[in-house]
Structure formats: structure tokens, C-alpha cells
Amino acid sequence: MTDAILHVAGLTRRFGSVLANDDVSLHVRPGDVVGLLGHNGAGKTTLVSQLVGLLRPHAGTIQIGETDAVADPAAARRHVALQPQAQAPIDGLTPRQAIELASRIRGLTARDSRAAATRLADELDLGPWLDRRALPEGGGLSGGIRRLTSFAMAVAAPMPLLVLDEPTNDIDAARRRLLWDAVRRRGDEGSGVLVVTHNVAEAERIVDDLVVLHHGRVVAAGSPARLRGTQDNDLRLDLQLQPDGQDPTAQPQTVPVTVRRRVRAGRRVLLTVPTAQAATAVTWATTLRDQEHIDGFALGPVTLEDTYLALTTQPRDTGSEHIQEASHV
Numbered sequence: 001m002t003d004a005i006l007h008v009a010g011l012t013r014r015f016g017s018v019l020a021n022d023d024v025s026l027h028v029r030p031g032d033v034v035g036l037l038g039h040n041g042a043g044k045t046t047l048v049s050q051l052v053g054l055l056r057p058h059a060g061t062i063q064i065g066e067t068d069a070v071a072d073p074a075a076a077r078r079h080v081a082l083q084p085q086a087q088a089p090i091d092g093l094t095p096r097q098a099i100e101l102a103s104r105i106r107g108l109t110a111r112d113s114r115a116a117a118t119r120l121a122d123e124l125d126l127g128p129w130l131d132r133r134a135l136p137e138g139g140g141l142s143g144g145i146r147r148l149t150s151f152a153m154a155v156a157a158p159m160p161l162l163v164l165d166e167p168t169n170d171i172d173a174a175r176r177r178l179l180w181d182a183v184r185r186r187g188d189e190g191s192g193v194l195v196v197t198h199n200v201a202e203a204e205r206i207v208d209d210l211v212v213l214h215h216g217r218v219v220a221a222g223s224p225a226r227l228r229g230t231q232d233n234d235l236r237l238d239l240q241l242q243p244d245g246q247d248p249t250a251q252p253q254t255v256p257v258t259v260r261r262r263v264r265a266g267r268r269v270l271l272t273v274p275t276a277q278a279a280t281a282v283t284w285a286t287t288l289r290d291q292e293h294i295d296g297f298a299l300g301p302v303t304l305e306d307t308y309l310a311l312t313t314q315p316r317d318t319g320s321e322h323i324q325e326a327s328h329v
């Protein structure tokens with residue numbers, strides 16, 4: 001993969017008996033936004049830490065541009081901007097000062113740094129907070145504004161590779177949309193972007209490719225359309241169970257539609273059903289709701305979230321199970 005800005009192959013990292021990264025391979029090309037998905041503890045931050053030289057792999061290679069990042073992490077870091085998962089330590093600074101400082105560290109002139117801060121404040125709707133000081137113990141600025149500032153610091157100067165570790169945490173819905181658009185823009189401007197997120201539904205809108213980690217291993221990779229992997233004429237029936245209520249899909253013989261995939265996650269049951277059976281599905285779900293067997297339901301297009309839950313939700317997980325095979329009664 002010679003044209004990739006990031007090329008990871010066979011990456012393995014243990015913590016004692018925990019295999020946090022198990023033979024992980026992935027690549028990011030210039031201009032591509034790649035989402036890295038996975039449950040808590042799947043190994044995402046461990047991977048990111050190795051990319052930027054904070055952890056040494058036990059096996060495997062990391063190439064950033066032409067540089068071997070394992071042999072020469074300092075040289076590799078010159079091509080990477082990281083937004084870490086932890087909040088940036090900006091107490092005592094305003095977002096404007098923090099962004100300008102990050103720009104200067106990346107080699108921008110004072111004038112260009114000032115322009116970068118103004119442009120990013122506009123792009124992320126940070127204006128009202130731009131000159132408000134961050135105070136110790138979370139004072140002065142909210143967690144969301146601190147997170148946006150941290151993102152702005154990471155992207156203040158253009159870099160060949162951008163690594164963002166959960167950039168949307170704590171951020172309200174309106175600014176999350178601005179942030180995702182800003183991430184996409186960095187890809188469109190030529191950076192390779194690797195973005196760690198739990199937010200499957202929002203990431204799906206802007207990424208070119210996704211990599212799904214599960215217990216340290218890559219269990220799926222490809223474009224959202226490819227990972228969705230269902231036939232275009234499938235729909236998702238989302239049943240909201242009642243608290244402590246029975247799961248009406250637990251007995252497949254009582255389900256009157258073809259179920260191509262069933263995922264149970266907490267009080268939700270997601271059924272992938274053929275579009276041709278939409279009317280039957282709605283009639284059945286309406287009856288279940290009217291008889292108070294479920295709280296409600298929604299019928300809509302299959303999303304990546306369904307696939308993601310099916311890949312990462314296992315029968316042994318408490319309250320969760322999935323059935324991949326079609327069942328029809």
C-alpha cells in the first residue's frame with residue numbers, strides 16, 4: 001500500500017494477559033476519512049498510542065508516509081496531528097490562545113496563527129467562548145467547548161495525517177454536526193484522517209471507510225455501504241421493549257415476517273426484514289404495541305448501526321444477543 005499516508009500491518013500489543021491489539025492491519029490514504037469503531041476496551045486508544053509513539057508494539061509495523069514510526073517515532077510525529085481522548089490541558093488559556101499556541105508549535109507565523117484561530121472559531125461556532133478563560137477543575141469552559149478547542153488545536157495547521165480519538169464526546173448535537181463537517185473537510189483538503197468514535201450513525205455520514213475492532217481484532221473493514229452488507233431492499237424494524245417486558249421475538253415461530261438478522265441490545269430488538277413484508281411487519285408491530293407487549297416501534301432503512309451491533313454484540317454479553325441467520329416462520 002505505497003500510496004497510503006498510514007499503513008499498519010500485523011500490529012500486536014499486550015498488557016499482561018490482555019491482547020489489546022491482535023494482528024491489526026489498516027491503512028489510510030491521503031484524502032480519506034477512516035472511522036475506527038469498537039466497544040469500550042476494544043483496543044482503539046492502544047492503537048492510537050502506538051501510532052504516535054506513546055506505546056511500543058510487541059509485533060507489527062507502522063509506516064507514516066515514508067517513515068517507519070516504530071523505529072523513528074519522533075520523525076513520524078512530524079507528519080501527524082493528534083487529538084487525544086483526554087481533554088487538552090488548557091487551564092489558564094482562552095480557546096483563542098490555545099489554538100494560536102498549537103499553530104505556532106506547528107510552525108505557523110503569528111499572523112497565520114491568529115487567522116487560523118478566527119477561521120476555526122467560525123467553522124465550529126466557538127465565537128462566544130473564544131476569549132473566555134479555562135479555569136482549573138473544569139471551570140470557565142464546558143467539556144464540549146474544551147473538546148472543540150482540542151479539535152481546533154489538532155487541525156490548526158494542515159498535516160498529512162490527522163488522528164482524532166473520540167472528538168465528539170461531550171459536544172451538543174448542533175456543534176457535533178459542525179465538527180463532523182470539519183473532519184470531512186480536512187479529508188477533502190488532502191489529509192488522511194483516522195477518527196476513533198462510538199458514534200456509528202454520525203460517522204457513517206462522512207467517512208470513506210470503517211474499521212471495526214472487537215476484542216483487539218479487526219472484525220470488519222470497508223466502506224459503509226459494503227459493511228452494511230444487506231440487500232438494498234431490506235428494512236430495519238426497531239422494537240422498543242417494555243421495562244421488564246417479554247421479548248416478543250424470542251420465539252421465532254411467532255414472528256410473522258422473514259428475519260434476515262436479529263440483534264438484541266438492551267431494551268431494543270433490531271430486525272432486518274424484506275421491504276416486501278413491510279405491511280405485515282407494521283401490522284404485527286402495531287398489534288404488539290396496542291396490546292402493550294412493546295412500548296413502540298420504528299420501521300426504516302437498514303443502517304450501519306445494525307451491522308455494527310451484529311458484529312460487536314455477543315450472546316455472552318449481558319442482555320444482548322444476535323442471530324445472523326435468516327429465520328422464517
Ligand SMILES: Nc1ncnc2c1ncn2[C@@H]1O[C@H](COP(=O)(O)OP(=O)(O)OP(=O)(O)O)[C@@H](O)[C@H]1O
Nearest residue numbers: 015018019020038039040041042043044045046047
Ligand atoms: N496501560 C494499560 N495497562 C493495562 N491494560 C491496559 C492499558 N491500556 C489499555 N489496557 C487494556 O487494553 C484493552 C484495550 O484498551 P483501550 O483503551 O485501547 O480500548 P478502547 O477501545 O480505546 O476503549 P474505550 O472506548 O473505552 O476508550 C482493555 O482491556 C484495557 O483494559
